[in-house]
Amino acid sequence: xxxxxxxxxxxxxxxxxxxxxxxxxxxxxxxxxxxxxxxxxxxxxxxxxxxxxxxxxxxxxxxxxxxx
Amino acid sequence: xxxxxxxxxxxxxxxxxxxxxxxxxxxxxxxxxxxxxxxxxxxxxxxxxxxxxxxxxxxxxxxxxxxxxxxxxxxxxxxxxxxxxxxxxxxxxxxxxxxxxxxxxxxxxxxxxxxxxxxxxxxxxxxxxxxxxxxxxxxxxxxxxxxxxxxxxxxxxxxxxxxxxxxxxxxxxxxxxxxxxxxxxxxxxxxxxxxxxxxxxxxxxxxxxxxxxxxxxxxxxxxxxxxxxxxxxxxxxxxxxxxxxxxxxxxxxxxxxxxxxxxxxxxxxxxxxxxxxxxxxxxxxxxxxxxxxxxxxxxxxxxxxxxxxxxxxxxxxxxxxxxxxxxxxxxxxxxxxxxxxxxxxxxxxxxxxxxxxxxxxxxxxxxxxxx
Numbered sequence: 302x303x304x305x306x307x308x309x310x311x312x313x314x315x316x317x318x319x320x321x322x323x324x325x326x327x328x329x330x331x332x333x334x335x336x337x338x339x340x341x342x343x344x345x346x347x348x349x350x351x352x353x354x355x356x357x358x359x360x361x362x363x364x365x366x367x368x369x
Numbered sequence: 370x371x372x373x374x375x376x377x378x379x380x381x382x383x384x385x386x387x388x389x390x391x392x393x394x395x396x397x398x399x400x401x402x403x404x405x406x407x408x409x410x411x412x413x414x415x416x417x418x419x420x421x422x423x424x425x426x427x428x429x430x431x432x433x434x435x436x437x438x439x440x441x442x443x444x445x446x447x448x449x450x451x452x453x454x455x456x457x458x459x460x461x462x463x464x465x466x467x468x469x470x471x472x473x474x475x476x477x478x479x480x481x482x483x484x485x486x487x488x489x490x491x492x493x494x495x496x497x498x499x500x501x502x503x504x505x506x507x508x509x510x511x512x513x514x515x516x517x518x519x520x521x522x523x524x525x526x527x528x529x530x531x532x533x534x535x536x537x538x539x540x541x542x543x544x545x546x547x548x549x550x551x552x553x554x555x556x557x558x559x560x561x562x563x564x565x566x567x568x569x570x571x572x573x574x575x576x577x578x579x580x581x582x583x584x585x586x587x588x589x590x591x592x593x594x595x596x597x598x599x600x601x602x603x604x605x606x607x608x609x610x611x612x613x614x615x616x617x618x619x620x621x622x623x624x625x626x627x628x629x630x631x632x633x634x635x636x637x638x639x640x641x642x643x644x645x646x647x648x649x650x651x652x653x654x655x656x657x658x659x660x661x662x663x664x665x666x667x668x669x670x671x672x673x674x675x676x677x678x679x680x681x682x683x684x685x686x687x688x689x690x691x692x693x694x695x696x697x698x699x700x701x702x703x704x705x706x707x708x709x710x711x712x713x714x715x716x717x718x719x720x721x722x723x724x725x726x727x728x729x730x731x732x733x734x735x736x737x738x739x740x
Binding site for chain 1: 671
């Protein structure tokens with residue numbers, strides 16, 4: 302399942318996948334995999350992404366049924 | 370971090386155990402002598418009148434003229450040897466004893482007992498490399514052993530004779546025994562009993578083995594430390610994918626080993642040298658790991674430079690292709706051209722995969738920028 306919330310939050314901050322990857326300390330492909338829903342990140346990586354994007358875990362990673 | 374330290378510790382313990390095993394195996398002294406005992410029937414006959422004489426002046430009577438039992442006179446029977454001396458012919462059929470020693474020196478001991486007037490010509494012949502097929506051939510009605518005669522002596526009845534020879538790696542040794550009359554004898558049938566003992570002397574610990582084990586230990590420890598240090602350059606997804614790639618490549622290597630083992634058992638002529646048989650699973654496993662890791666964006670760390678790996682892969686491919694094209698490059702371990710071609714194929718596949726992957730990644734990054 303695609304993580305559109307993450308993609309939207311990143312785009313809102315005018316960041317590319319590479320920019321976010323560099324700030325979080327992962328590869329661009331890892332961010333791409335998370336956005337495409339191919340990879341489930343650990344809680345540690347989720348927190349790091351949230352901190353960079355200024356969001357909470359719920360805002361980026363909580364799966365609301367109405368969003369699905 | 371704690372988990373990493375324990376993994377390092379366990380890895381080092383395993384390598385030390387492996388090296389210890391290598392040293393122990395190499396230090397085992399081969400003390401078990403090989404002993405072959407048998408009794409051979411010899412037929413003693415007077416030299417028939419009008420027997421032909423060969424170019425060297427030896428009397429060469431035929432089996433038919435020697436009044437021997439019917440089964441011996443059978444022309445299909447090739448294994449009878451006739452030795453004529455002092456008016457007496459001794460007819461025997463002792464087959465060559467074949468031996469491939471593993472060690473530095475081998476001591477061959479022959480004990481004879483049976484008939485006091487019959488001595489035995491004890492000879493040892495080397496036939497070169499293990500793969501050599503030349504052994505026995507019929508020449509002018511006589512069985513001839515081809516190879517380098519290392520030693521030949523006459524051993525009298527009730528005597529023991531020993532000779533120590535260098536094993537000369539990759540050699541086959543054939544021990545031949547030919548009974549011969551030392552003086553004129555009454556015609557009849559006699560039983561001669563032989564005991565051949567072979568003792569192979571292997572040094573307690575080979576310095577070469579110790580050196581190889583030490584170098585291997587250093588290399589393995591350095592490799593593990595480097596891998597642990599490098600693992601910090603991979604993010605969590607990459608580490609997981611590298612783990613999967615390692616597991617798959619390990620299985621591929623094991624399958625290769627099994628396949629080679631089955632081929633070696635079933636094929637009439639095993640097409641690979643030992644060097645190739647060990648090299649193929651290793652290189653196939655390494656390249657499988659590299660390709661699977663790279664397909665999952667996990668071969669190069671997230672701060673690493675792909676360009677140097679692509680350059681390295683193409684460089685290795687070109688070097689391997691060039692060395693494969695050099696004609697008649699052969700070594701003791703096998704055909705180097707064939708190994709180089711395999712090396713080129715593996716690195717070529719990896720280089721192509723990395724290049725395609727890089728082009729696709731650039732497109733993906735561009736699409737991300739545009740979105």
